[in-house]
Amino acid sequence: MTMQVTVVDYGMGNLYSVQRALESVGAEVTVSGDAAVVAGASRLILPGVGAFADGMAGLRERGLVEPIRRHAQSGRPLMGICLGMQMLAGVSEEFGEHAGLDLIAGRVVAVPAVTTEGSAQKIPNIGWRNLAPAENADWSRTALATTRAGESVYLVHSFHFVPTDARHVLAHCEYGGHRVTAAVGGGRMIGCQFHPEKSGAVGLQILSRFVQD
Amino acid sequence: MGRQVRLIARLDIKGPNLIKGVHLEGLRVIGDPQAFAKRYYEQGADELLYIDVVASLYGRSKLTEIVRRAAHDVFVPMTVGGGIRTVQDVTDLLRAGADKVAINTAAVHRPELIREVARRFGSQCMVLSIEAKRRESGRWEVYTDCGRERSGLDAVEWARRGIELGAGEVLITSIDQEGTRKGFDVELTRAISEAVNVPVIASGGYGEPAHLSAVVKEGRADAVAFADVLHYNRASLADLRAAANAAEITVRQV
Numbered sequence: 209m210t211m212q213v214t215v216v217d218y219g220m221g222n223l224y225s226v227q228r229a230l231e232s233v234g235a236e237v238t239v240s241g242d243a244a245v246v247a248g249a250s251r252l253i254l255p256g257v258g259a260f261a262d263g264m265a266g267l268r269e270r271g272l273v274e275p276i277r278r279h280a281q282s283g284r285p286l287m288g289i290c291l292g293m294q295m296l297a298g299v300s301e302e303f304g305e306h307a308g309l310d311l312i313a314g315r316v317v318a319v320p321a322v323t324t325e326g327s328a329q330k331i332p333n334i335g336w337r338n339l340a341p342a343e344n345a346d347w348s349r350t351a352l353a354t355t356r357a358g359e360s361v362y363l364v365h366s367f368h369f370v371p372t373d374a375r376h377v378l379a380h381c382e383y384g385g386h387r388v389t390a391a392v393g394g395g396r397m398i399g400c401q402f403h404p405e406k407s408g409a410v411g412l413q414i415l416s417r418f419v420q421d
Numbered sequence: 422m423g424r425q426v427r428l429i430a431r432l433d434i435k436g437p438n439l440i441k442g443v444h445l446e447g448l449r450v451i452g453d454p455q456a457f458a459k460r461y462y463e464q465g466a467d468e469l470l471y472i473d474v475v476a477s478l479y480g481r482s483k484l485t486e487i488v489r490r491a492a493h494d495v496f497v498p499m500t501v502g503g504g505i506r507t508v509q510d511v512t513d514l515l516r517a518g519a520d521k522v523a524i525n526t527a528a529v530h531r532p533e534l535i536r537e538v539a540r541r542f543g544s545q546c547m548v549l550s551i552e553a554k555r556r557e558s559g560r561w562e563v564y565t566d567c568g569r570e571r572s573g574l575d576a577v578e579w580a581r582r583g584i585e586l587g588a589g590e591v592l593i594t595s596i597d598q599e600g601t602r603k604g605f606d607v608e609l610t611r612a613i614s615e616a617v618n619v620p621v622i623a624s625g626g627y628g629e630p631a632h633l634s635a636v637v638k639e640g641r642a643d644a645v646a647f648a649d650v651l652h653y654n655r656a657s658l659a660d661l662r663a664a665a666n667a668a669e670i671t672v673r674q675v
Contacts, residue, residue, distance in 0.1 A: 336673040
């Protein structure tokens with residue numbers, strides 16, 4: 209069986225690394241910004257790097273908002289990566305308030321610039337961080353099924369997604385004593401703040417699980 | 422405790438080749454960059470750093486092609502520098518698979534480029550690359566064109582200015598220490614780290630584990646770049662990771 213996956217191209221960031229990482233785990237990859245192609249996809253990846261408002265504008269201009277929403281609501285697998293994960297949210301506070309895809313209720317808020325001990329910390333949060341399961345989170349039926357707690361993934365971000373219902377948080381990582389959301393999920397939807405395509409073997413394993421779902 | 426220090430494999434490029442010099446001079450061809458990049462990825466490098474050492478002098482290089490080939494097999498972040506002059510150059514490298522760009526010469530000549538790149542792609546994408554030579558005690562001068570041209574700029578002041586303009590990270594290469602295996606310029610790294618509130622990558626001079634410990638603990642580096650120790654196989658990234666663990670430096674567990 210071929211594992212088909214469509215990577216949504218809406219003009220934000222480098223898609224080649226995502227494409228290559230998926231191919232390296234055996235997926236057959238289509239990269240497209242065409243609404244009809246996205247609407248017909250069996251499995252979607254929404255990648256992206258950049259500002260939230262620009263990302264949503266990119267989706268709207270291409271008529272991709274409804275196809276992506278319908279895809280997720282019909283229970284087909286969807287993975288959002290980095291900005292693509294944040295766009296699953298209802299609202300973002302990045303450079304003003306902006307509506308997202310609203311597939312998982314919640315807000316995208318700034319990563320605290322002060323540690324829990326009160327000292328200033330570097331923003332963006334860049335680098336490898338350990339994944340910790342959220343309380344009561346069940347990774348077994350998600351793309352994180354074969355990931356072990358404490359494994360490291362690569363993140364680059366200044367904002368993070370805080371779902372209204374904490375049960376949507378799958379994983380977090382620690383930054384300056386704060387819990388920063390690293391992964392969210394609901395049904396067959398998963399959002400990764402980290403970049404699985406840049407997280408070495410751990411990331412490839414997550415992509416591999418996703419395309420086998 | 423807390424921050425994880427990144428261990429970065431640095432690949433200096435000239436034309437199609439991986440090269441290595443001393444004090445950024447006397448360049449020797451090491452081999453095909455792709456073979457080395459794959460090896461470092463498989464050994465568990467946290468990041469790869471490509472610097473085209475002659476691109477500033479002779480214009481565009483084969484760098485984009487090298488990065489695209491690397492992105493085929495390497496699934497950790499890649500930072501790429503050398504000869505970047507415009508937002509379009511950055512666009513091309515990011516499309517080829519780079520995650521960040523490192524800019525030195527063009528930023529010194531036209532600091533506004535830092536702002537343009539940060540605005541378009543975000544600060545996290547814009548690494549200010551500084552190549553510096555020690556002057557009197559506690560002062561370092563910025564050089565451009567891979568250590569060939571003096572700029573008259575003070576390295577610490579330039580780092581501060583670059584951050585104000587939007588750089589999200591600083592790569593500091595000590596020309597004095599580069600390729601000598603005598604240790605990093607810890608004082609320089611510390612001066613930069615204390616001047617800016619963004620991550621600092623120390624480059625140039627690794628010879629033995631004590632040097633790694635010094636540049637992280639005293640120099641306060643957030644990331645450390647290694648070149649000839651890896652190219653000549655005097656140590657692997659796994660060895661360097663073990664050395665970091667032994668020195669109680671927090672690193673990614675691979």
